[in-house]
Amino acid sequence: MTPLQTTGLYDPAFEHDSCGFGLIASIDGKASTWLVDQAFSALAKMSHRGGVNADGITGDGCGVLIYRADTWLRTLAEEASIALASSFAAGLVFLDHDASAAASAQSQLEASLREEGLEPAGWRDVPVSDSPCGPLGLSSRPLIRQIFVNAPSELEEAVFDRALFRARRRAELALAEDAAFYVVSLSAATIGYKAMAAPGQLRAVFPDLQRTELLSSAVTFHQRFSTNTLPNWRLAQPFRMLAHNGEINTIRANRNWALARQPKLHSPLLDLSDIGDHVSRTGSDSQSLDNMFELLVEGGIDLLATSRILVPPAWSADENLDQDLEAFYQYYGLHTEPWDGPAGLVMCDARHAVCALDRNGLRPARWARSDDGHLIVASEAGLWDVPEQHILAKGRLGPGQILAVDLVEHTLLDSAAVDRINAQRAPFRQWLREGVVYLESHLIDPALAAEPMPADMLARFQKQFALTCEERDIVLKTLAETGAEATGSMGDDTPIAVMSQQSRSLYDYFRQGFAQVTNPPIDPLRERLVMSLVSQIGLEGNLFDLSVDSARQVLLSSPVLSQRKLRQLLALPHLVDRQVRIDLYYDEAIGLRKALENVCAQAEEAVAKGAAMVLLSDRYPQPGLTQIHALLATGAIHAHLTRKQLRCDCNLIVETGTARDSHHFACLIGFGATAVYPFLSYQTLFDMNQRGEIKGGENETVHEIGRTYRHGIRKGLLKILSKMGISTIAGYRGAQLFEIIGLDSEVVDMCFPGTPSRISGAGFVDIENEYRAQLARSRNPNYTLPAGGLLKAIPDGEYHMYNPPVVGHLQTAVRSGEMRHYRKYADAVNSRPPSTLRDLLQVRDDCTPISIDQVEPRERVLKRFDSAGMSLGALSPEAHEALAIGMNRLGARSNSGEGGEDPARYGTERSSKIKQVASGRFGVTAAFLASAEVLQIKIAQGAKPGEGGQLPGDKVNPLIARLRYAKPGIGLISPPPHHDIYSIEDLTELIHDLREVNPTALVSVKLVSHAGVGTIAAGVVKAGADLVTISGHDGGTGASPITSIRYAGTPWELGLAETHQTLVMNGLRDRVIVQTDGGLKTGLDVIKAAILGADSFGFGTGPMVALGCKYLRICHLNSCATGVATQNDILRRQHFVGAPEMVQHFFQFIADDVRGLLAGLGLHSLQELVGRTDLLRILPGITAKQGKLDLSRLLRSPEANASVRDYCVAGPLAPGPTDLALATVRDTRAAVANKQGGQFRHAISNVDRAIGGRLSGEIARTWGDQGMVDAPITLTFDGAAGQSFGAWNVGGLNLVLNGEANDGVGKGMAGGRIVVRPVEGVQFATQEASIIGNTCLYGATGGELFAAGRAGERFAVRNSGAVAVVEGVGDHGCEYMTGGTVVVLGRSGLNFGAGMTGGFAYVLDLERNFFDRYNHELVDINRISLEGMENHLQHLRALMQAHIDATGSAWAQQLFSDFRDVLHKVWLVKPKAASLAALNSELREAA
Amino acid sequence: MSERPFPFLKFARALPAEVSIPIRVADFKEINRDFVDGEAADQASRCIDCGNPYCSWGCPLGNRIPQWLKLVKDGRIEDAATLMHETNPLPEICGRVCPQDRLCEGICTLDEGFGAVTIGAIERSVTDEAIKRGWRPPEATSRTDKRVAIIGAGPAGLSAADRLVRAGVSADVYDRHEEIGGLLTFGIPAFKLEKDIVRTRRRVLEEQGVRFHLGVEIGRDIAFGKLVDDYDAVFMATGAYAAVDARLPGQDMPGVIVALPFLIANARHQLGTATDADVLPDLRGKRVVVLGGGDTAMDCVRTSVRLGAERVTCIYRRDEANMPGSRKEVRNAREEGVIFRFLAQPLAIVGNGVVDGVEIAETRLVEDGDERARCEVIKNSSQTIPADVVILSFGFLASPPEWCARFGIETDDNGRLKAGGGSRLPLQTSHAKVFAGGDNVRGADLVVRAVLDGREAARSILSQLNVVA
Secondary structure, rough: OOOOOOOOOEEEEEHHEEEEEEEEEEOOOOOEEHHHHHHHHHHHOHHHHHOOOOOOOOEEEEEEEEEOOOOHHHHHHHHHHOOOOOEEEEHHHHHHHOHHHHHHHHHHHHHHHHHHEEEEEEEEEEEOOOOOOOHHHOOOOOOOEEEEEEEOOOOOHHHHHHHHHHHHHHHHHHHOOOOOOOOOOEOOOOOEEOOOOHHHHHHHHHHHOOOOOOOOEEEEEEEEEEEEOOOOOOHOOOOOEEEEEOOOOHHHHHHHHHHHHHOOOOOOOOOOOOOOOOOOOOOHHHHHHHHHHHHHHHHHHOOOHHHHHHHHOOHHHHHOHHHHHHHHHHHHOOOOOOOOOOOOEOOOOEEEEEEEEEOOOOOOOEEEEEEOOEEEEEEEOOOOOOOOEEEEEEEEEEOOOEEEOHHHHEEEEOHHHHHHHHHHOHHHHHHHHOOOOOOHHHOOOOHOOOOOOOHHHHHHHHHHHOOOOHHHHHHHHHHHHHOOOOOOOOOOOOOOHHHHOOOOOOOHHHHEEEOOOOOOOOOOOOOHHHHHHEEEEEOOOOOOOOOHHHHEEEEEOOOOOOOOHHHHHOOOOOOOOEEEEEEOOOHHOOOOHHHHHHHHHHHHHHHHOOOOOEEEEEOOOOOOOOOOHHHHHHHHHHHHHOOOOHHOOOOOEEEEEOOOOOOHHHHHHHHOOOOOOOOOHHHHHHHHOOOOOOOOOOOHHHHHHHHHHHHHHHHHHHHHHHOOOOOOOHHOOOOEEEEEEEEEEHHHHHOOOOOOOOOOOOOHHHHHHHHHHHHHHHHHHOOOOOOOOOOOOOOOOOOOOOOOOHHHHHHHHHHOOOHHHHHHHHHHHHHHOOOOOOHHEEEEEOOOOOOHHOOOOOOHHHOOOEOOOOOOOOOHHHHHHHHHHHHHHHHOOOOOOOOOHEEEEEEEOOOOEEEEEEEOOOOOOOOHHHOOEEEEEOOOOOOOOOOOEEOOOHOOOHHHHHHHHOOOOOEEEOOOOOOOOHHHHHHHHHHHHHHHHHOOOOOEEEEEEEOHHHHHHHHHHHHHEEEEEOOOOOOOOOOOEEEHHHOOOHHHHHHHHHHHHHHHOOOHHHHHHEEEEEOOHHHHHHHHHHOOOOOOOEHHHHHHHHOOOOOOOOOHHHOOOOOOOOOOHHHHHOOOOOOHHHHHHHHHHHHHHHHHHHHHHOOOOOOOOHHHHHHHOOOOOHHHHOOOOOHHHHOOOOOOOOOOOOOOOOOOOOOOOOOOHHHHHHHHHHHHOOOEEEHHHHEEOOOOOOOOHHHHHHHHHHHOOOOOOOOOOOEEEEEEEOOOOOOOOOEEEEEEEEEEEEEOOOOOOOOOOOEEOOOOOOOOHHHOOOOOOOOOOOOOOOEEEEEEOOOOOOOOOEEEEEEEOOOOOOOOOOOOOOEEEEEEEEOOOOOEEOOOOEEEEEEOOOOOHHHEEEEEOOEEEOOOOOOOOOOHHHHHHHHHHHHHHHOOOOHHHHHHHOOOHHHOOOOEEEEEOOOOHHHHHHHHHOO | OOOOOOOOHHHHOOHHHHHHHHHHOOOOOOOOOOOOOHHHHHHHOOOOOOOHHHHHOOHHHOOOOOOOHHHHOOOHHHHHHHHHHHHHHOHHHHHHHHOOOOOHHOOOHOOOOOOOHHHHHHHHHHHHHHHHHOOOOOOOOOOOOEEEEOOOOOHHHHHHHHHHHHOOOEEEEEEEEOOOOOHHOOOOOOOOOOOOHHHHHHHHHHHHHEEEEOOOOOOOEEEHHHHHHOEEEEEEEOOOEEEEEOOOOOOOOOOOOEEEHHHHHHHHHHHHHOOOEEEEHHHHEEEEEEEEOOOOHHHHHHHHHHHHOOOOEEEEOOHHHOOOOHHHHHHHHHOOOOOOEOOOOEEEEEEEEEEEEEEEEEEEEEOOEEEEEEEEEEHHHHHHHHOOOOEEOOOOOOOOHHHHHHHOOEEEEOOOOOOOOOOOOEEEEEOOOOOEOOHHHHHHOOHHHHHHHHHHHHHHHHOOOOOOO
C-alpha cells in the first residue's frame, strides 16, 4: 500500500470503519453451493451499509471467509498442477506487483513454513477481473496469488494450524518492510477472499468464486464502510478469523496492554516468544482484535471462551447471573481488559462459526433458522431466499449475546449453552474465593482515616498545588455537597492552556476524547448497568495457565481511594513487603527530564526486584526540592514499565495533591494509574467543613466528608468513559484517550507516547518554571489563595474573550447600528492578547488591494452565515424568534436548535431555515422537517461533546411542553447518543431518511473538533451529507458540566484545517460545504476560518450578545436577567431588549468587515479565499510557550487530485431514492393532492429503506402532520422492509407490512398507523420471533404501531405520543419516554423505563421477573386491579383488540381469550411522578 | 408549572432606611441607617453571580463582590469581611464614599431594569458589623526587620500601611493633621462618613501595628532626607490640595470661598479641633451658590444646607447626565433642598465690594466624536444669580512638596508626581526608594483610586524589599 502523507493534520491512524456483516451455516454440516450463493447474495443486499468512494464506484472493501471448501480448493490446485496431501491448507497472499519483490516475499513465506516443518505445495495466480473494481480500488490492487501448503502425514489439524500461524507470523515479521505483503488467510479450515469492490461485485472480481465446485457448510461475509477513501485492500474483512461491525473504543489500551502483557503469556501449545508484537499496533481496530482472537485460539483457548473473554457481556451488573459463570468472567477479567465498543462479530475457525454482540448490543444482528437446518445471522433481516413458511425460528442477538454453530458436533449453541460450557471449564468460583480480597469501606479500620492537617500545612499545600478559591468554592464544594459536578453555561472563552499568560495546570493541556458518528457515547446514567469502575490490585497471571494463583487479587469498587483504603491496601500482608514509595520531588539542578528518568529507573528497579505496589507521592515535600507533576510521573513510569514489559507486575498508585476534578483522575488513569488518592482534595474539604463552609451529608462525620466527593468523582469518571463509549475502567486505564494541545514532543514522547499532540508547545523547562513559581508561592506565608478566574472573568484572572468591555462594545454597536462602534468592538477583539491559535496566524498585509466595489456584495457574504443551534427552551421565544427574523431578513439562516418549532412559524419570517435533528428528537415531525432548507444532524456540540442535554423542569412551560410533546414542569433529557446512530452506516441511513422526507433540503452534520475529526468528516461526506460543521470546543450556549466545558473538544482551527486537508486528500472536498463555528467574533475570524478551509460560518454567542445577553453564565438557572435564556414570564416580557435589527446589524457589520479585508487581500469573493493558507503568516506569540508552538501543520496544503476542487461545487455523494420510494409518491399523487386517500400494494425488500418517509414528507408539506387523517392512504407491502420503515409517518398514512422489518421502524412517527405481521402460514410463534429491529419508534410523537412479534433493543426510546403493541421488547425499552402508550405482550429485556418521565406501558410478565428487569429510578409498577382501575382495564382490552384486528396475532388472541387470568400477569408501568388517579382520569377523559 | 421566585425578583433593591430630610439636615450625622434583620442578606441574595462579574470590573480595586455577597447571604459576616479586606484595606470607607452608581453598582447587570445590588451599603454594614464583633484583618504570619515611612494618613497612606504591616513590615505614618484620614476626615462631611468610623479604623490599624505620627509635617518638623535615610522605603501620599483657579472676575471679593478650606474648617468645628485659622462663614439665612459639579461641590452644597443657608444653588456647565459627581449625591442634595442650574457657565462674580451674585451664561452640549460632549456658551444668554456666598469647587491639583525637586523626584506640568513606567516598579518615583500614589500622582480623584494606589505601592515596596507578597 502507498505510505500516507502525515505531514499535515491528517493521520491515517484516525481512520474508522464500520459495516454490514453476516454468517450462513448449515447446522448439520451439509456443504452446498446454495449456501455459498446465499452468502454472496446476502452480501450484495447490504451495499447500502458500505461506503462508496469519491469515484462513486469503488467500495470500501468486502470479503468472505469460507469454511472447508476442500473440493473446490483441490480443483483449483489440480488445475495449477499442485499436488496436495490428504491434509492441506490454502491461502490468498497479497504481493508486490514488482516480480522480484513478490518472489522474495514468496520465498520468505516458504522458508518460514519450512522452519515450522511444513511443506509448501505450490502457488497459483489468482485470476482477478479488473473491471468490477472502481478506478480507486484498481489503483491499489496488489498482485494476488494463492499458496497451498501440505501437512505432514499424521499431523493433527490443530497442530497444523498452529504451525501455519507461527509460519505466517514469522514471515510477517521478516517481511515487515514489504508494504505489499499480506496473507489474507492461511488455514486448513477456512479461506478468505477479499477485495476493494462493491459487495455485489466480489464474485465478479474473483472468477474463482464463480466456480460450481465451490460448496461449503459455513461462510462469513462482510461489507466495509471506511471513513476515508484511501484504498487499502488488506483492511477489507473478514480477517483470518473474524469480521467486525463496529468500533473498538478501547483500542489504544488494548494494544498497549497486549504489549505490556507479552512476557506474561505462555501457551503450552505454542511458542509466542518470537512472533513479534502479539497484536498489530497499526491498521484497523478490527485487525488488532482479530490478532488477539487468533492468538488466544491458537494458544489453546477455544473460540467460545475467547469471544466471552475479549468481548464480555455486562456480567457485573446482572445480579441473577449464575455464580460459576460470573466467576469465569471475573477470573479472566483479572488478567485482561475488555475490547470495548460497538461490536457485532462473526467468526469462524475449524470448530465453530460464531456471532456475538458487545455488552451494549449497539449493532444489529438478526438471525433465522430454516427447517432444512440452515442458520443465517446478519446485520439485517430479509437477506436470504428462504420462504417465511420454512423458517423455524427467528430472532436477534441482544446485548452481550452469542450464537454459535459447532461445526464438528453439528449443534446450535445459544448464549445459555455457551455460558454453560464456559462456566464449567475450571473451578473459577473456588479459586476466586481463595484468592480475591475485597476492600469494602465499612470493613476498614476507622483509625486509618485521614486526620485533618494543621492549617499552615494545608495552606502550603494549597498554594503549592495552585488551588484557587474558585476551584475550591465551585468545583470541590459542589462535588462534596451534591455528589455531582458543578454546572456552567456559555462555553469556555479563556485561552487554551498553552496560549495562556497565566500558569495553568498541566491537566489543562489534555482534551478528552469523545465518540462521534463512528461509535456512540454511552448513557452513563440511564444505562449504568453496562458500566463498571471495579479496579484490581495484584499481579496479572498467564491467561493460558488456569490456576488459583492467578486469582490472588484485591478488588476495589473504584479507583478513587480514600485514605483509609490506601492505608489498608499498603498494609495488606501479601503486599506489605512488596511496595515502594517514589517521592515526586527533585533537585532543580538536574532538571525535570533527568528527574523523570530517575523516577522511571527507580520504579523499574523496584519492580524488577519484586515490588508489586508502586506508590507515586507528592504528599511529602522536601525542603529545597521541586515537585514533579504527578501526571508527568505517572505517564512516564507507566510508559517506561510497559516498554520494559514490567507494567503487569505492579500496580501504580498515585497519591497526589494535583487531582481534584474528575478530569484529573481520568488523565491519571488514562495514562496508567491503577488508583488515585487525592489527598489535597480531602484535606481542603475537611477544612471547609470545619469552617462551616460545606455541610456534610446527613450523619456524615468529618472523616466521611470525602464520601460524597468520591461519589461525584466516580460519576464524573463514568461520564468521561461513556463519552468515549467505554464501559469499564479497565478498558480506559492506559487508553490515552486524549488529545494533547500545547506540549512539546520531548514531553509527549517521554510521558505520553503515542498520544496525539499536533502543535508542539511547552517543554520541560516551561513546565519547570511554572512549578518553581508555585513552590516559591507556597513558601510565602503572606500569599493568599488566588481568586481564580478560569470560570468567571475576574479582574487580574485569566483572560476571557467575552470580557465586559467586549460585550459592552458589541452591544453599543448593534444598538446604534454605527460602524464606528463596531470598530471599537472589533479592535478590542482583534488586539486582544493572543488567546486562540488563530491569534498567532496573521493575514498577510502585502497583497495588492482592490477597491471595495469589486468585492462581492454584502448579501452574498451574508448567505454564508448561519446562527448556531440554540433551542427554544434554552432561549426564550422572544430571543429565538428575534434571531430567526433577523437571519431571514438578511438572507442568512437561523437554526431551530433541538426543541422543535411552533408550526405557526413554518413558512413565515419567524421560521428557522435550519431545522436541527438532535438526540432528543423533540418535536421532530415530518412537517417540521419538511419546512426546512437545511436539516442539521447534531452529532455533538462544542460545550459538551459526547454528552446529552437536559432542559430543567423549570424551563418547561406550557409552550415548550407543547412543542416538545411533553408535560409542563417535567425536566427533559436528550440522550448522549442518537439512538439511531451507532456507526457511520447508521448515519448514512439517517441522512437517507431525512432526504426522503425532505428531498430538497441540504443535510448537514455537526461535529466537534478533535484529533481525527477530518476522517470522521470524510466518512460523513461518504455517508451523503451536503454540509459538515466543525465546531470548536469553545462554543456553547447551553448548560454543561464544568469539566465538559473545560476539557472536551479542541479549537476549531485544528479540526477545520484537518477536515479540509483530509477531504482534499481524499478527493471529497468538492462534495461538501464545510462550516465552522466556535467563538467567531469579527470579520477577521471569518477570513482566517475561510483560509483554513471553511465555506460557511456559524455564530452562536455573538448574536446572543447582540440580543442583550451579557454573558452571565446562568443559562441553566432560568434566571437570565436579560430575558434571553429564560422562560420566566417577567424576565422575558419586561427585560428582554433584543430586536431583529440588532442581529442584522451584527451580521452586516461582520459582512462589511469581511468585504473590507477581502479588498485588502485583493480578492473578489470569499470563495477565492477558501484554503489559501499561503495568505497566513505564523506569529511567534508573546510568551515562551507560545513561541514554541508549531502551527505549520495547520497551513500545510495537501496534494489535491487535480480534478477535484478544494471548495464545494460537486454536490453530495448520496444515492438517489429507490424505485419503490418513488412509486409510493407517484401512485398517490392524486390521492394526496385531492385529499382523497386510497389503497396501494407493493413488494418490498431490505434495500428499500425509509419507505413511507417520502410520502409522509409530501403529505406534511401539503397538509401538515395531521391533515390527511380523515382521508387515509393505506400502503400494503409484502416482504422484508429495509431500515426506517415508516419513518416520519404522518396522520392519514397507514402502512401494512406482511413480512418483517429491520431497525428504525416508525422513527419520528407523528401519526397514522404501521402494522407489521408475518405472512400467513409461518411455523414460528410470533411472541418468540423478532419482527421489527432495534430503536423502533425513536422520537415518535404520535400514531400507532402494531407488530405481531418481538421488537429489538431500545423500543420506543424518547416516544412522546405513539401508541404501540408488540409481543416482546429487548433491553432499554421505553427509555426516556415522555408520552404515549406501549403494550408489551411478551418478554421484555433489562432496564425497562429508564429515564421515562411520561406516558405509560402495560407489560406482560409471564416469567414473573419483570421486577428485576425494569429501571427503578423514575418509574414504578402496579398491578391492574379489577377495582378502581376499570379505565386501564378497558384501555388494555381495547388495545389488544386493535392489535388482533390489525395483525391477526394468534398469541394476542390467546391472551385475549384468557384476559382475566392474564391481567394478573400484567404490570402497569408509569412514571413515579404521575399518580394512578391522574392517569385514570386522563384515560376517562380520553375515552 | 411552579416558578421559583428568584431573589432579584422577590426583593426589590433597597438601601437601609434614610433619616428623614428635616431631621438629617439639622446635623452632620450619617443619613443612612444600618441594615436590620437580615436585610443585608436579602439584598446580597439578589446577586445573580454573573459569569462576567461586571461589578468587579467596575471596581478599581477589583473587589471580589459576588463572592462576598454570597458569604453575606449565607450569614458569614467575618468571612465576608476577610474577603473584602483581601482587595480593599478600607471597605467600610469605600462603602460610604464611593460613587457606586458610577462604579460597581452602575455596571451591575441588574442595574438595568431591576436596580443594582446594594453593594456599597452591604460593604459598609458588613465591615462595621464584623469589626464590632471583634473581627480583625489577618495578621502577618511573620515579621521582617523592614521599615517604611508613609507621608500622609489619607486613604492612600492608610491603604499602604495596612498592606505593609500585614506583610510583616513596620509602617510609620506621618501626617500634618491632628487626626488620620486626610480628606476622609477633613474633606468629606460627616453626613457621608462619620468620624467615628475613621477613628475605629485608626484603632484597627494601630492594633495591626501601624504607628501614626500626627501633627508632624515632613519638611517642617522632620526633614524628608531623614526619612529617606532612616527607612527602607518612603511612600508619599500627600494628596492634592491646590484649588483649581478658574480666574473668575470678582473671585477675590469677601464672600467668595474655596471649597476645601471651607470643608476642612467645618470638619474641624465638628471635631472640636478648630483653630483661628479655620474660618467658617456664618451661612444662616444666606443665599449660597456653589460652582462646580463634582462630589466636592456636592459636599459643599449639603454642608451649606446644614449650616443654615436659606437657599443653596449649584451651578454646573454641563447637564445632569454629564456630572462627574455621583447621582446618589445629586439626589441627596436635591432632597435636602439644593437647586441645580445645569448648562450654566459662570462668567463672573458680581458685587459691590461684597458678593452679590454670579453672572452666568447658558451653554449647550456639542457631540464631539466619541469624547465626552463639549459645552459651548450660548451667546447673549447671560443672567445673574443672586448670592451672598459663593463657594468655588472647580477641583484640586496636586501640590508637590518643595523637597521633591531636591531629591530628584520628578513631577509633570500639573505638579503630579511621576510614578511607575519604564523600568520602575509600579508607583515608584524617580527616586528609587520613594514611592507615591493617590491624588499627588493622579490629581484629585476618587478615594477608591487612592486606596488602590496605596495597595499597589505597598506591593511594589514589598517586592523591592524582597518581602514577597
